[in-house]
Amino acid sequence: AITGYPKDFNGKTNFVVLLMDDMGWGDLGVYGEPNRETPNMDQMAAEGVLLPDFYSANPLCSPSRASLLSGRLPIRNGFYTTNMRGRNAYTPQDIMGGIPDYEILLPEILKEHGYRSKIIGKWHLGQQPQYLPHNHGFDEFFGAPNCHFGPYNNKNTPNVPVYKDANMEGIEFIEAQTQKSEPFFLYWAADATHGPMYASKPFLGKSARGLYGDAVIELDYGVGQILSTLKRLGIAEQTLVFFSSDNGAATYAKLEGGSNGPFLCGKETTFEGGMREPTIAWWPGNIPPGKVRFTDLGWEYFVMVLHHFMEHPNHEKRYCINFNACVFVHRPIFYYRGDLLMAVRVGNYKAHLWTWANSLEEFQKGTDFCPGQNVQNMTVRQQEDHSQQPLLFNLAKDYGEKYQIKPNSAEYKSVIPKITAAVKEHLDHLKKGEPQLNYCDDAVMNWAPPGCKEIGQCLPIPPSNKQLCYWPH
Amino acid sequence: AITGYPKDFNGKTNFVVLLMDDMGWGDLGVYGEPNRETPNMDQMAAEGVLLPDFYSANPLCSPSRASLLSGRLPIRNGFYTTNMRGRNAYTPQDIMGGIPDYEILLPEILKEHGYRSKIIGKWHLGQQPQYLPHNHGFDEFFGAPNCHFGPYNNKNTPNVPVYKDANMEGIEFIEAQTQKSEPFFLYWAADATHGPMYASKPFLGKSARGLYGDAVIELDYGVGQILSTLKRLGIAEQTLVFFSSDNGAATYAKLEGGSNGPFLCGKETTFEGGMREPTIAWWPGNIPPGKVRFTDLGWEYFVMVLHHFMEHPNHEKRYCINFNACVFVHRPIFYYRGDLLMAVRVGNYKAHLWTWANSLEEFQKGTDFCPGQNVQNMTVRQQEDHSQQPLLFNLAKDYGEKYQIKPNSAEYKSVIPKITAAVKEHLDHLKKGEPQLNYCDDAVMNWAPPGCKEIGQCLPIPPSNKQLCYWPH
């Protein structure tokens, strides 16, 4: 039962989701980044609530975002592959699949309640027309269907819209909705800090961290612009702003990637560095300033708002994860890699059923998801099956996942049955979605997007060449 | 030239140094500890200034503390050993050496300016009578000459005073000095969080992190008590409070040690995890609240006060390190292990002349100063000499010391001459102190400390057995 609705809750609270791309838990000053170059995000935390153990639903862009909007794990909403066991998959430009129609996305629910929704930035839930934002609840879309907003232009990969002025687009949308007194959902999903690294001219060279830091500073500026707009328009107390990232920092990018602070490994992995996200909720007058909340204490702030919408009949009997997007207190966290349940968190305990960093083959080519880190049985170069005797860690004491709880200990013996029960309940209720990320075809790429004729940028569409996508990780 | 004295500076500013023991950079919420269990330290940071790249002078207790009070590197003040090359040494109960008389400690300088000084907690600068605090400028001493405050009592190691009520001792001292309108220096050097781990009853079980976290919470409470006393007495604006730790967290203690956040290795090593300390300066009305300062921006807050005292004629021509204790802007950081200069930081660049984690022999016995971490040429099991071609890192971009700057790069070629010049200038001016930590003798232990007769606890003093101390690290 959800209690404690804020007094002024009226079913018309605006939602803003500020979703970073590949930003790590350790990239914000408030989360311990030593150069402390994020004054606006830090200020947002000081005025709001910090959520230090908030998770994305997947360590990779597309599945994480599909979960955020659908409120369901990738294994349910189809954002996974069965081409190979335990492989991450996403929506590259030649992907055939996308977000299924039967998924009910947050903006679809909100539309029934009179909201107008806009996505700015990266969609990444499929780029064929039937999968685009307008067909899944969004009224406005300024950004790109896939990863990377350019500007780039070559004959091998088709053009995507040039991405610029996201702040202005967001601010104008907020202003217009405020003018109309119509509630809104703004999904601000900037492509940065995803590689290739980019920052606008005014921000180049601003960071002691190099280009990656410049991009963080530019995003931090954008966050400040959005929040100050809400204050200026006098709607801060009617707007819940949620800041997070879609997956951990890309440690494989070395100094061109971010930091996951004290956590193990990063993007693509089901260690904490891959899925624990730098998260802040901000809602002046409703969320007391300067506090910290843990999963165990409940997602009450977000829940008490979203709960209202989660009563949608089609959501009944669906199973959800934390914020992404129908959030409940005290739920286990399931860490999937593709079709494989790698790990489970129950309370402060995390059990690894499978472990894998990346393949020896890729490692020898220079790809390392865990640079400088080496934990026995964890950062391994082939998939290791521990499902018969999971590797157990206490994340409150051992957030670096370094010190396995001994299987013959009383602690292990008391905890594992709870883990096993959580896994069983999960699997008993699991209805896997049709995998969307199995097939690729050059012909589905955006060779001739709407408007290309007017600017003379249409490219010839090659013949269809449907094949299994290759997922190395 | 030092500029910008605060308007109300009158030469009578009180000093409080809150020195933690083996607490890591990553152990404070404000520095990114995920459980965020340090509300008072975090509040101190919010009211004061955070110093994210402040260093101790050594990765081990005694030399670090000798430097803090003398303002000189251990290689100068004698807190090192020459028994073996590049080995850490400290003052165990059988040590013969201690702080030399020719060192001028901070309380000695302050005494000339009318201050009264008190040390509460761990001295660790030698435990023979000539080395004790009363002979080196302190007027009051409540604590223990060596490591560990008990309570413990056995026949193999002599008794040390039982340590309790440090908060009350500190508060009473502050109250008494305020009553007398006499300026004071309080050196609050609690033994926790040094092992064996200990927390008082009211704090047991309070932390999600276990006993280590309980100890941190108890210290955090103490910090809050000290600061609220200063506020209550109306002397906060006349008191500069400096919070730091003597060395990095003891990573070898695994879950009974702390966290060094994103840094490499810990205590005993010259990697960032060994010597970068969680540091806060607090001085209401003089230090603007909520700011961050980096070494490069200068130690102005501390300097502008200490500068006054640093004019002591005996300090001329001495060379100092950062706070510990005569601080200047833009000085290189020298990372020593015993008699060996292991690394140098100039600006954001750190060059390793030597690297070593700990010996293979100790490693095979289970001692690991870098658990879960593995960086080529860095976390090595024998001392490696890189002085001809130092391993170079940019600490602003790469605070984890993972990505060596390639020796054939333009960056390397432009930076190394500055490093070489800094090393040369350092060595040219270096007058090594007589090493104090070479000899040990069972007979010098505190078998019969003053007062032992009254409580029937005197032990027989064994025959003298002077020998070279053994330092395995």
Ligand SMILES: [Ca+2]
């Ligand atoms: Ca991403």
Ligand SMILES: [Ca+2]
């Ligand atoms: Ca220490």
